Amino acid sequence: MSAAVAEHDDHDDHHHDDHDHGPAKGLLRWIITTNHKDIGTLYLLFALAMFFVGGSMAMVIRAELFEPGLQFVDPAFFNSMTTMHALVMVFGAVMPAFVGLANWQIPLMIGAADMALPRMNNMSFWMLVAGVLLLASTLFMEGGAPNGGWTLYPPLVLQPITVGKALPFAIFSVHLLGISSIMGAINIIATILNMRAPAMRLMDMPLFVWTWLITAFLLIAVMPVFAGAVTMLLTDKFFHTSFFNAAGGGDPVLYEHIFWFFGHPEVYIMILPTFGVASTIIPVFARKPLFGYASMVWATASIAFLSFIVWAHHMFTVGMPIAGELYFMYATMIIAVPTGVKVFNWTATMWKGAMTFETPMLFSVAFVVLFTMGGFTGLMMAIAPADFQYHDTYFIVAHFHYTLVPASIFILMAAGYFWLPKWTGHMYNEKIGQLHFWLSAISVNILFFPQHFLGLAGMPRRIPDYAIQFADWNMISSIGGFIFGASQLLFLYIVIDTIKGGTGEKVSDEVWEDAAKHGLEWTLPSPVPYHTWITPPTTVPTEHVLDIH
């Protein structure tokens, strides 16, 4: 590669490289590729497919909960659906989608020719596929897929009458997914720290790059913890250890502590890159620099740090000493400060802008509003005594879905609309995009807002059937769910349509008005050539950091 670069530099001043070989021909291209754009595409398409798989499971859940009584599924299968829905969405859809975005965008945004470790990049993708397929295969095993919740709490998940043959397969799948994530994270860190254009200092990097750098460190820190926890489950089950078995001197609550030491950073792994994308999109459509760039970076780093020291707020009712309850309550409340800074910064970025509302901006604004609502309920749950009521009810379900669906998922949609024209050179159909947005934004609230009421009224989560007084809001929530699910088919249509040619309109290099002021990727041709930044750019957009220079 370096030889090719050197040769290239000698003969050509432009960063087009017409003489370089393109991708391998045929299907093999997608299997052996080491190109960051191809791997990014693979990640994104795989995540989209898993989004529909996990979504179908959610449809099963909402169909069963449409009315009280059991209509469609057995309670154990229902539990498998909630478990698999979570695992598929977290490890199969949201995380891979952000890794896909990182693959596509980080090299383009920092002026690097590719990811630092291209072969490992290929391997981490295919290991992800193997992991998710292994997980999905448990659906067809004797005794069904894991049904002890995505948290896999012992002793339930180790019980022979609860989980059949699936457990070791699910655990091995977690190992594969963990290795895949760690390799992805190493690659991202290596790329960002080593391959930036010489002109780009750390405090010049776009926020998406910053948030991913921090997220990658979180991944490296916590994925091994999760792998360790599930390995302990494995030895408890098959090798007669007693890590989590009180009869042998262990403690089931120990697992909860280990799991959430992983689990809390994990939820931030899904939201920090979301913040990065939002901070990238909003300035472009407000035609203003991002407000408070430096404070955004520090807020992200603070949130990442805090994520390691608040885990037991997932376990307020587990029976902790009072000092523990109070400490975890205070620590959790502090997270509201840097998160608030971010929301204020986005609002200030919009303030006195010259805004237009194309689909990516619509999704981003909806993200700011609806994520903030999820943040508010998060603050409510931080109040430990109040959490004694909220814990493990639909209030919690509403909370984390607000921070994941109209936040992470909406921003992934926004990113799709924002960068697809750049990647493909085709414009998506704005009318259908707007229709997709409005249907999604309205139905997601019909789906999740009533779940706050259900939780406050006393409906526990993870139940297939419920008392009559919960019937009305559940039916409304299910209707919202079906509309939301169906609306996502529009997104599938738009993605396919745009790849095939979209509106036929020729998009400019900038795609969006003055976008080149905001990011390096907009200075490249549309569609982006197969190889980019063979010669690193000599200047980088620093509109957002004017005062620092």
Added chain:
Amino acid sequence: MNKVKQLFASLILAALGLGTAQADYTLNLMKGVTKVSNDIYDLHMLILWICVIIGVIVFGAMFYSIYHHRKSKGHQAAQFHENTTIEIIWTIIPTLILVAMAIPATKTMLELNNVNESDMTIQVTGKQWYWDYKYLNTDIHFESHLDEASEKSHRTMGADPRLVPHYLLNVDKPLVIPIKTKVRFVLTSADVIHSWWVPDLGWKKDANPGFINEAWTLVDKPGTYRGQCTELCGRDHGFMPIVVIAMEQPDYDAWVKKTLEQQKQKPDLSDQTREQLMAHGESVYLKNCVGCHQIKGAGVPGLIPALTGSAIATGKWESLDGFLRAGTSKMPKFDKLNGKEFAELMTYVRNNLGNNVGDELQPKQTALPDDDDE
């Protein structure tokens, strides 16, 4: 006689229930019936209003901006992107709000945690899938299962749960406590993690196997308060409700007396007709076996063996009897059942659920000498 009473009572309840147990559009947390639950409600409202006010300010500014600062209105974009003063302000103000919020929250947390000076203690043991209540320092000890009407309804595809009073929130034997008395709970579990929650009392607490948690309540108002298990505990997690009845002290004393007398009663070992054996056997089955072996005895493929056609269930009754009393690594032992219940259960299992052994067992056959002690 008892059956007739139960039927009558449930009919009346159903008639009342049709008016009251309908779906409603409850929006907010309940205040509950204890001081702590009211404190928690106040905390909930305080933090909710703080969030609403912040939301109105932030979203108000955002929507003002969205409406006025748009390109289509000819608004020119300003180019500011930093303002140290305002950034310090919007870091400090939320911090102050949080500190103010932490003070009442800490007070309530300390109160919730104070189990001292209680007047009585009840041991709560979560089991798949019912609750076991033991009044410490007394002989009162009973199990609390989902009531039979809900049990049958939720296990019948297409049954209308609206016809069942307090569907899924009713039990056969509720927990009874006196009002104006500090009741301490010690919670544990016999199998997996459960969580004991009655919203009107204001808290939930996990029941962890091998460990003991503590909690307390002091109810001011007589009444019936309902809740559910809130930690996923397997296939029937949704079907192990909690009912607490709080009574005036004299009523409670009468209940204690009656319960102790009932517990001392020896099982009636007189012969029953086949119909009686089968009907009672179904009740025993619904309470003890159905969670795993399912309503038709089909079990769960790959996890739980079927009773239909099972060699153990349809073999010699003496070996079935021994099997049930001993349990296995997967199945708990059922030596808690008395001779009468064994006769009823075995007759039911051997002649229903797709089996047809054709025998009938009488309580006198299955009773062991020490069954009389129960």
